[in-house]
Amino acid sequence: MSSKAVILATFLVCGVGNSALTCLEASAQSVDTLSDSASISLITVLPGEAVYSLFGHSALRVRDPDQNIDYSFSYGTFHFDDPMFVPKFTRGDLDYYLSVAYFDNALRLYRDVEGRPVFEQRLALSGDQQNRLFEFLQENARTENRYYRYDFLFDNCSTRIRDALETALAGEVSFEDSDSGAVSFRELLAPYLTERSFLRLGIDLLLGARVDRRASPRETTFLPDHLSSLFDKGVLTDSTGAHRSLVLRRDTLLSIPSYRRAESRFPWAGLMLGAICLWLAVITLMEARRGEVNERVDVILFSLVGLIGCFLLFMWFGTSHNVTGANWNLAWAWPTHLVYAGLLARKGLSRQMIRYAMVSAAAMVILVAVWELIPQDLPEPALAVALMIAMRGAWIMLYARKQKAGETLLTGPEG
Numbered sequence: 001m002s003s004k005a006v007i008l009a010t011f012l013v014c015g016v017g018n019s020a021l022t023c024l025e026a027s028a029q030s031v032d033t034l035s036d037s038a039s040i041s042l043i044t045v046l047p048g049e050a051v052y053s054l055f056g057h058s059a060l061r062v063r064d065p066d067q068n069i070d071y072s073f074s075y076g077t078f079h080f081d082d083p084m085f086v087p088k089f090t091r092g093d094l095d096y097y098l099s100v101a102y103f104d105n106a107l108r109l110y111r112d113v114e115g116r117p118v119f120e121q122r123l124a125l126s127g128d129q130q131n132r133l134f135e136f137l138q139e140n141a142r143t144e145n146r147y148y149r150y151d152f153l154f155d156n157c158s159t160r161i162r163d164a165l166e167t168a169l170a171g172e173v174s175f176e177d178s179d180s181g182a183v184s185f186r187e188l189l190a191p192y193l194t195e196r197s198f199l200r201l202g203i204d205l206l207l208g209a210r211v212d213r214r215a216s217p218r219e220t221t222f223l224p225d226h227l228s229s230l231f232d233k234g235v236l237t238d239s240t241g242a243h244r245s246l247v248l249r250r251d252t253l254l255s256i257p258s259y260r261r262a263e264s265r266f267p268w269a270g271l272m273l274g275a276i277c278l279w280l281a282v283i284t285l286m287e288a289r290r291g292e293v294n295e296r297v298d299v300i301l302f303s304l305v306g307l308i309g310c311f312l313l314f315m316w317f318g319t320s321h322n323v324t325g326a327n328w329n330l331a332w333a334w335p336t337h338l339v340y341a342g343l344l345a346r347k348g349l350s351r352q353m354i355r356y357a358m359v360s361a362a363a364m365v366i367l368v369a370v371w372e373l374i375p376q377d378l379p380e381p382a383l384a385v386a387l388m389i390a391m392r393g394a395w396i397m398l399y400a401r402k403q404k405a406g407e408t409l410l411t412g413p414e415g
Contacts, residue, residue: 031067031138033131038064040130042121042161042247043072044228046259047192048114051199054192056224058158061103061120062134072103073137075148076157092320096157097146098137111254118254121231121247126238129169136168152323153185153211153219158227162218169236173246175218176233185211185323186377188220197269201379205308206315208327209376273381280388284395293399298357298392299345305385306338328376331367332386334360354400361393 045057059074077099088094110116165173193200220226234246313335315324340356364386
């Protein structure tokens with residue numbers, strides 16, 4: 001698992017790449033009041049094929065024909081040219097910001113470059129409500145105000161739009177929140193990753209137990225699709241106390257005939273690890289027939305698992321990412337395996353190495369037995385890794401006992 005995988009795993013929700021669009025913060029701030037012909041809409045861009053666009057994108061459109069205004073306000077912008085971009089993103093210290101762009105430029109990007117459908121939900125805001133929201137966006141777009149610390153689940157380009165309405169309209173907008181959360185954050189992400197089994201495996205390894213709690217309907221709005229659905233259930237309250245729907249109408253701005261949503265594909269990641277586990281079982285059986293241990297196999301296995309463990313430990317304690325903490329994948333990916341592999345390569349199967357292998361095998365057997373009780377949805381391929389460690393540790397233990405007893409291990413006729 002590399003730092004690039006971390007970036008993909010945490011950047012996917014809102015990485016629309018709006019930094020390529022023309023920014024117009026100064027122009028937007030030059031308009032004080034919207035005219036009666038103005039409208040404000042929620043823009044939802046469906047997921048794309050590029051890894052940064054797998055979860056879609058949300059923005060607010062402010063349109064005022066009388067003043068020749070048609071702007072896109074996006075909270076999904078970042079400085080990719082920052083020389084510290086990768087370290088900052090890996091540590092969870094990267095700031096995103098609100099940018100303003102010509103809406104036509106954004107639409108051309110989705111049509112000509114990315115081929116992604118775009119939907120618009122026009123909001124039923126009064127003139128006063130529109131001006132308050134526009135004023136809030138203008139103030140937010142100022143250089144001194146536009147930056148914010150990005151959070152994968154709770155503070156991104158989609159949730160910022162929800163919060164902008166709630167702040168600017170101060171109690172005049174409410175969202176239906178009567179349905180209890182039916183799925184976890186991890187389960188919410190899964191449908192977007194059905195065609196990317198290796199990427200899903202990486203995300204499932206990185207995200208800890210905190211994403212396995214049930215998400216409330218409001219919390220699901222970190223995904224643009226769910227923000228759009230929540231807006232459909234939104235309610236506005238005017239000065240007289242009368243209620244009306246938040247969304248006035250829904251339009252398709254950009255239809256892509258060839259577009260299709262992600263479909264379930266063959267789980268190649270799980271198949272590959274399953275095949276490796278089977279291959280390792282064959283090697284172990286051959287070693288048992290010959291009465292030997294190929295230490296190079298264990299050096300490779302424990303090194304790889306140890307590296308994963310070190311990386312997960314760093315993502316828990318060495319970064320600001322809340323979602324990578326409390327990670328139960330460390331129950332099988334022990335960072336100490338890396339030390340064990342190094343000592344095994346240098347000193348061979350000493351008494352201490354054999355004891356470590358025995359403890360590892362016993363721990364993995366217990367882990368597999370209580371797998372369903374763990375308060376985190378561990379990826380299925382991890383079960384194959386745990387079984388591999390248990391199998392190798394058990395064989396080393398049996399080999400050591402046979403050697404100590406001075407016996408020759410033969411499970412069948414040679415030849």
